[in-house]
Amino acid sequence: MSKFVNDPKQFVPEMLKGIALANPDALRYVPAYNLIMRADAPSDDKVSIIQGSGSGHEPAHVMVVGKGMLDAACPGDVFSAPPVDYVYETTKLLKSEKGVLYLVNNYTGDRLAFEMAAEMAEADGIRVRTLVIDDDVAVSGSTHTVGRRGVAGNFFVMKAVGAAAECGDDLDALVALGARVNGVTRTMGVALSSCTPPAKGAPLFQIAADEMEVGIGIHGEPGRRRAKQVTANEVVSLLLDAVVSDLPFQAGDRVALMINGLGGTPIGELYVLYGAAHEQLASQGIQVARSYVGEYCTSLEMAGASLTLVRLDDELMDLLLAPAEIPYRVF
Amino acid sequence: MSKFVNDPKQFVPEMLKGIALANPDALRYVPAYNLIMRADAPSDDKVSIIQGSGSGHEPAHVMVVGKGMLDAACPGDVFSAPPVDYVYETTKLLKSEKGVLYLVNNYTGDRLAFEMAAEMAEADGIRVRTLVIDDDVAVSGSTHTVGRRGVAGNFFVMKAVGAAAECGDDLDALVALGARVNGVTRTMGVALSSCTPPAKGAPLFQIAADEMEVGIGIHGEPGRRRAKQVTANEVVSLLLDAVVSDLPFQAGDRVALMINGLGGTPIGELYVLYGAAHEQLASQGIQVARSYVGEYCTSLEMAGASLTLVRLDDELMDLLLAPAEIPYRVF
Numbered sequence: 110m111s112k113f114v115n116d117p118k119q120f121v122p123e124m125l126k127g128i129a130l131a132n133p134d135a136l137r138y139v140p141a142y143n144l145i146m147r148a149d150a151p152s153d154d155k156v157s158i159i160q161g162s163g164s165g166h167e168p169a170h171v172m173v174v175g176k177g178m179l180d181a182a183c184p185g186d187v188f189s190a191p192p193v194d195y196v197y198e199t200t201k202l203l204k205s206e207k208g209v210l211y212l213v214n215n216y217t218g219d220r221l222a223f224e225m226a227a228e229m230a231e232a233d234g235i236r237v238r239t240l241v242i243d244d245d246v247a248v249s250g251s252t253h254t255v256g257r258r259g260v261a262g263n264f265f266v267m268k269a270v271g272a273a274a275e276c277g278d279d280l281d282a283l284v285a286l287g288a289r290v291n292g293v294t295r296t297m298g299v300a301l302s303s304c305t306p307p308a309k310g311a312p313l314f315q316i317a318a319d320e321m322e323v324g325i326g327i328h329g330e331p332g333r334r335r336a337k338q339v340t341a342n343e344v345v346s347l348l349l350d351a352v353v354s355d356l357p358f359q360a361g362d363r364v365a366l367m368i369n370g371l372g373g374t375p376i377g378e379l380y381v382l383y384g385a386a387h388e389q390l391a392s393q394g395i396q397v398a399r400s401y402v403g404e405y406c407t408s409l410e411m412a413g414a415s416l417t418l419v420r421l422d423d424e425l426m427d428l429l430l431a432p433a434e435i436p437y438r439v440f
Numbered sequence: 441m442s443k444f445v446n447d448p449k450q451f452v453p454e455m456l457k458g459i460a461l462a463n464p465d466a467l468r469y470v471p472a473y474n475l476i477m478r479a480d481a482p483s484d485d486k487v488s489i490i491q492g493s494g495s496g497h498e499p500a501h502v503m504v505v506g507k508g509m510l511d512a513a514c515p516g517d518v519f520s521a522p523p524v525d526y527v528y529e530t531t532k533l534l535k536s537e538k539g540v541l542y543l544v545n546n547y548t549g550d551r552l553a554f555e556m557a558a559e560m561a562e563a564d565g566i567r568v569r570t571l572v573i574d575d576d577v578a579v580s581g582s583t584h585t586v587g588r589r590g591v592a593g594n595f596f597v598m599k600a601v602g603a604a605a606e607c608g609d610d611l612d613a614l615v616a617l618g619a620r621v622n623g624v625t626r627t628m629g630v631a632l633s634s635c636t637p638p639a640k641g642a643p644l645f646q647i648a649a650d651e652m653e654v655g656i657g658i659h660g661e662p663g664r665r666r667a668k669q670v671t672a673n674e675v676v677s678l679l680l681d682a683v684v685s686d687l688p689f690q691a692g693d694r695v696a697l698m699i700n701g702l703g704g705t706p707i708g709e710l711y712v713l714y715g716a717a718h719e720q721l722a723s724q725g726i727q728v729a730r731s732y733v734g735e736y737c738t739s740l741e742m743a744g745a746s747l748t749l750v751r752l753d754d755e756l757m758d759l760l761l762a763p764a765e766i767p768y769r770v771f
Binding site: 110111112113114115120121123124125126127128130132164165167168172173178302319338340342344372373375376377378379380381382385387388397400401402403404405407409433435437438439440 | 443452454455499504632672704709713715716718728734738
């Protein structure tokens with residue numbers, strides 16, 4: 110299987126234990142609920158922000174817990190929604206006078222878990238609101254989803270509401286802000302290989318060495334079409350065609366551009382894509398004012414990348430520039 | 441080939457262009473010499489620090505250029521030393537009254553390029569000193585090397601001398617500091633797969649799906665032995681056995697621990713390795729006081745990881761904690 114694992118069924122707990130051991134001061138780990146939370150959370154002066162999803166997308170979301178981003182993440186197993194009780198127990202531990210905000214990528218399993226947990230928490234008197242993220246333009250529904258999928262663009266929602274929450278914004282304001290960011294964020298990805306969940310022990314799907322899946326989902330769900338591989342410039346063109354036309358982004362727009370690696374693609378290739386995207390956008394009169402290149406929302410060791418555009422305004426730019434203290438540090 | 445490339449021969453320049461476009465304020469790119477330099481360098485108040493190597497190891501070293509780390513990097517093609525004239529021209533552009541420090545990982549090609557460039561620069565009246573890094577305990581010589589190889593442990597040397605240079609330390613002091621850090625830094629890696637340089641278009645070496653190369657070099661050079669894959673805990677044991685016994689690290693030592701991904705290994709697996717290493721070290725009485733988990737010195741999309749230990753003292757810890765502003769940001 111060519112993986113660093115012990116018992117594949119223990120992959121997620123062992124990963125979470127490693128994250129906790131590497132960040133003993135900043136993070137608290139509650140093994141019973143796969144829970145990684147800020148050591149200094151919750152605070153009644155601040156809305157608590159919780160994101161859950163399947164594992165296998167690291168650094169999303171367990172490595173994005175910290176001041177200015179998430180207060181907690183409670184992942185499920187690889188590519189599986191967290192159990193309802195994980196979300197419920199996490200919510201109780203993160204209870205705040207100002208309320209709890211759930212950020213949920215739009216997958217049926219995740220939505221159900223968070224909806225049921227919200228009902229249980231509200232019965233306990235905890236005020237909860239949920240923001241669903243659906244930035245992926247590739248398909249309007251798929252194996253795991255009714256409506257569009259939520260993918261790497263969720264980082265912009267997390268960062269914006271995380272920064273605003275630090276400034277004391279209330280729950281309704283954060284929901285409105287997050288919805289506004291989601292509304293100007295669009296993503297599409299492409300895969301050059303499959304990936305192998307540890308407990309499955311076999312590739313999620315089959316793809317020939319010279320093929321690519323255009324519009325891939327982050328759990329290997331089919332995209333728009335299977336095609337022969339093309340050059341980096343052509344990959345960028347087809348991603349931009351889909352993403353730009355969807356909002357649509359227009360000449361004069363100032364944007365953030367993210368090239369997100371899906372796990373198995375070298376950083377150098379991500380920068381080749383970035384350079385092509387930056388120049389193709391410039392030729393359309395769209396100015397990249399902030400850039401993100403690296404791994405944000407991965408699919409284990411899948412070779413591939415996604416491209417996200419966010420239409421910026423001054424308020425959103427300030428929120429993106431606000432400090433964040435997360436374990437996914439560099440050096 | 442399952443890569444995002446255009447003309448494979450243009451892979452490195454296109455990557456560098458992308459890095460420059462993503463960091464227009466912080467970095468300056470000089471295409472003629474593959475040169476990425478701090479936009480505000482050089483300064484006569486500070487030693488200029490230059491690192492060169494082959495490409496394909498990103499973020500090393502072109503993404504580690506910035507305040508508190510490198511002043512410039514001038515990489516060669518993938519897994520190839522930079523040409524002498526790239527190093528020489530880079531040196532002239534980074535000339536400082538306080539001198540120029542070369543950081544060179546111990547490979548024959550890199551050493552030759554930097555030695556010849558140093559002679560040329562000194563003939564121009566530029567004061568140059570060179571620090572060779574050789575942290576890899578796996579082999580005492582290999583395909584590309586006389587003596588030990590320099591691998592991911594070079595990040596600790598870069599960080600320490602980079603921080604000290606910002607404080608105004610002179611060239612001789614930086615060389616002494618760098619040698620001291622190199623002297624307490626030990627690394628060994630393991631590969632689960634090969635990788636494919638774009639211009640070669642074929643894997644560097646062959647390895648069966650159930651095998652691993654213990655002590656792999658970052659250019660795919662052979663290590664100590666080829667073996668059947670084992671569990672993550674056992675991988676950590678064999679890496680620690682080699683690394684700990686080499687210095688040797690001892691009960692009571694306070695260390696930095698780096699788990700470096702070689703490019704194709706998911707972050708989650710790196711944290712599984714980290715957790716195991718942290719606990720195995722604790723059981724030997726060795727305390728991890730600072731941790732690094734992620735991609736630092738890669739081999740394109742190779743699946744694998746290396747483990748680095750650094751014996752810390754108060755001075756070195758302060759240098760590691762000093763701020764650095766490099767493009768390899770998170771969010």
